[in-house]
Amino acid sequence: xxxxxxxxxxxxxxxxxxxxxxxxxxxxxxxxxxxxxxxxxxxxxxxxxxxxxxxxxxxxxxxxxxxxxxxxxxxxxxxxxxxxxxxxxxxxxxxxxxxxxxxxxxxxxxxxxxxxxxxxxxxxxxxxxxxxxxxxxxxxxxxxxxxxxxxxxxxxxxxxxxxx
Amino acid sequence: xxxxxxxxxxxxxxxxxxxxxxxxxxxxxxxxxxxxxxxxxxxxxxxxxxxxxxxxxxxxxxxxxxxxxxxxxxxxxxxxxxxxxxxxxxxxxxxxxxxxxxxxxxxxxxxxxxxxxxxxxxxxxxxxxxxxxxxxxxxxxxxxxxxxxxxxxxxxxxxxxxxxxxxxxxxxxxxxxxxxxxxxxxxxxxxxxxxxxxxxxxxxxxxxxxxxxxxxxxxxxxxxxxxxxxxxxxxxxxxxxxxxxxxxxxxxxx
Numbered sequence: 001x002x003x004x005x006x007x008x009x010x011x012x013x014x015x016x017x018x019x020x021x022x023x024x025x026x027x028x029x030x031x032x033x034x035x036x037x038x039x040x041x042x043x044x045x046x047x048x049x050x051x052x053x054x055x056x057x058x059x060x061x062x063x064x065x066x067x068x069x070x071x072x073x074x075x076x077x078x079x080x081x082x083x084x085x086x087x088x089x090x091x092x093x094x095x096x097x098x099x100x101x102x103x104x105x106x107x108x109x110x111x112x113x114x115x116x117x118x119x120x121x122x123x124x125x126x127x128x129x130x131x132x133x134x135x136x137x138x139x140x141x142x143x144x145x146x147x148x149x150x151x152x153x154x155x156x157x158x159x160x161x162x163x164x
Numbered sequence: 165x166x167x168x169x170x171x172x173x174x175x176x177x178x179x180x181x182x183x184x185x186x187x188x189x190x191x192x193x194x195x196x197x198x199x200x201x202x203x204x205x206x207x208x209x210x211x212x213x214x215x216x217x218x219x220x221x222x223x224x225x226x227x228x229x230x231x232x233x234x235x236x237x238x239x240x241x242x243x244x245x246x247x248x249x250x251x252x253x254x255x256x257x258x259x260x261x262x263x264x265x266x267x268x269x270x271x272x273x274x275x276x277x278x279x280x281x282x283x284x285x286x287x288x289x290x291x292x293x294x295x296x297x298x299x300x301x302x303x304x305x306x307x308x309x310x311x312x313x314x315x316x317x318x319x320x321x322x323x324x325x326x327x328x329x330x331x332x333x334x335x336x337x338x339x340x341x342x343x344x345x346x347x348x349x350x351x352x353x354x355x356x357x358x359x360x361x362x363x364x365x366x367x368x369x370x371x372x373x374x375x376x377x378x379x380x381x382x383x384x385x386x387x388x389x390x391x392x393x394x395x396x397x398x399x400x401x402x403x404x405x406x407x408x409x410x411x412x413x414x415x416x417x418x
Contacts, residue, residue, distance in 0.1 A: 010251060083378040084252040087418075111380040115401070148377070148416040150263035153398070156414060160396065161242050161342065161370065162235030163267055 001057070003036040004029055005074035007067060007089075009082040012043040015127045016099050020078060021048050026055040028134040038070060068092070076139070081113040086122065090145035096122040097137065099130055121145045220363065227362035231395035234368045236341035237267070245272045245340040245358070245369075249348020254282040256376060257346050258289045259418045266293075269301040272338050276309035276350050307331055310349035320349070328353040335361060335369070342370040347384045355390055374398040375411075377418055383408070 006020055017039060019025055029037065037056040041047065042063065050058050064070070067088070071077065077089040078097045089096045098113045117124040120143045125133040158164040236242050246261065248254045261271070271290075275282045283304060290302050307330040311320040327350065335357035343358045345351035351373070358369035371394040375387045380401045383391065391397055397411045405413035 082252070083376070084255055087377070109378060111382070112378045115380045148259070148400075148418045149414070150260055150417050152414045153260055153374070153417040154263040154265070156412070157264070157372065157396075158237070160232070160235070161237035163237035163240075163242065163265070 001036045002034045002075045003038060003073055004034045004056075004076045004078060005038045005040070005067075005070050005094075006078045007040040007085050008042040008044065008080045009085045010042055010063075011080055011082065011101075012045065013041075013080050013099075013101055014044045014046040015101070015103070016078075016080065016130070017041055017044055017046050017048065019127045019130050021053050021058070022131075023055070025131045025134055026053050028131060030055045032134075034076065038074070040064070040067060040070070081109045083109055083112050086113060086116060090116070090121055091147060093144065095139040095142055097133065098122050098124050100124065100126050102126050116145070119143070223363040223365070224359070227359060227368065228393060231362075231368065231370060234370060234395075236370065241267045241269055242341045243270050243272070243338075244268050245274060245335065245338060245343045245354065247343065247345035247348065247351045247354055248273050248275045248279070248282045248286060249346070249350055250276065250279045250282060252378070253346055253348045253376065254279075254285050256374070256418045257344065258285060260344070260346070260374060261289070262293075266301075268342075271302040272340060273302060273304045274334070274350065274354060275304060275306050276348070277306045278309050305334055307334065307350065307353070310352055324349065324353055328356060331357040332360070336366075339367050340369055342372055344372050344374075345386075345390075346374045347376045347379075347386050349386055351386050352389055355393065359393060370395045372396045372398075374417065375400065375404065377401075377416060379404065 006016070008016060020037070020039070026037070035057060037053060037058050039048065039058070039060045040062070041060060048058065048060055050060070052058065071088055071092040071094060074094055076097065077094045078099060079085040079089055081098050081100050086096065086098060098117070100110060100113065113122070113124060116122050120141060122142065123133065123137055123139070246257060248257060261268070273286050275286070286302075286304060308323065308327050310324040310327040315323070331353040335354060339361065340358070343355055345355065355371050358371055362368045371390070373387070373390050373394040373396070375383060375398060377400045379387065379399070381403050383404065387397075391408060391410065397408070398417065399405055399408060399411045399413055400416050400418070402413060405411055
């Protein structure tokens with residue numbers, strides 16, 4: 001079942017949850033062949049009912065110890081701009097649409113999302129343009145995101161501290 | 165004719181007056197001593213007030229400028245104080261630690277007291293690293309958080325000083341070879357304590373800072389503070405390497 005996984009990390013992002021479950025957005029997702037919508041709502045106050053979205057099969061939860069499995073099963077990830085969420089989705093090799101919370105002041109997390117967008121690793125929108133983006137987005141332009149290389153850090157450190 | 169004797173008292177009177185003269189002399193000497201010791205102590209104080217800060221600045225300069233020459237790994241292992249900030253910071257630092265060989269031990273994790281999730285992440289990480297026949301190679305300590313997100317400047321100074329109150333005895337007790345940190349405000353008092361250990365000639369502690377991958381074009385506040393004080397300052401985007409030439413750029417490491 002083609003699944004969309006929506007994640008807000010440890011934050012609260014009610015506007016995203018409301019927008020993605022509204023009828024127009026749900027219809028846009030259905031038109032693209034998605035059948036299941038899984039929402040991780042974090043500390044949000046808006047907890048949609050399972051039957052509030054007739055176009056799609058809706059599941060909702062707040063937190064899990066690990067969302068790796070949900071990421072793995074998703075065909076599309078819609079995420080807030082948090083670095084952890086972005087990197088996890090990209091690390092799982094999933095097409096990623098980042099929704100920026102423009103109500104947050106001094107949002108330093110945007111720097112990373114913007115750079116990754118510039119490098120064609122993810123798509124980018126706000127809550128007000130989400131529905132339109134879902135209708136018109138082209139996921140085929142997205143480039144794979146190579147993983148970080150902690151080994152280069154380890155090799156460098158070993159040398160300078162005198163272990164090597 | 166017999167020599168005349170002084171009137172009244174005789175020998176006792178002579179002894180008495182000698183004692184009196186002696187006491188007077190002693191009192192005068194002590195008085196001079198007290199006055200001169202007051203002057204000496206003032207002079208000593210003035211010298212120290214001038215000399216100690218100069219010595220401190222000189223030691224600070226030596227520690228910061230020559231830190232990179234220090235190679236604690238030559239003895240075969242490197243003890244690490246790991247600053248585990250909240251959320252993404254902890255995830256990033258555990259990814260870095262995962263790549264390091266077992267010689268980086270023991271690992272002392274320092275977590276802010278209001279952080280609920282990091283301890284679990286650390287314990288899970290360490291349980292996977294545990295060699296079957298070796299004892300636990302890590303400890304977890306907590307200190308007050310230096311600064312909450314969006315906390316005002318003035319109260320941040322107060323809370324950082326409070327965190328320093330805990331950081332100093334902790335670092336002085338653990339005496340790590342290296343501090344590894346990546347951005348949370350909790351780093352600052354811990355790195356300050358590590359620097360102090362070096363300045364006082366007790367132990368040189370290497371300060372290794374890895375700026376978060378979130379920082380593409382600008383450093384975090386902690387990064388700005390520690391850029392010139394750390395021994396190795398890693399950035400993960402080339403735009404930062406260009407702006408901060410003293411930094412080490414190896415591409416993305418997490």
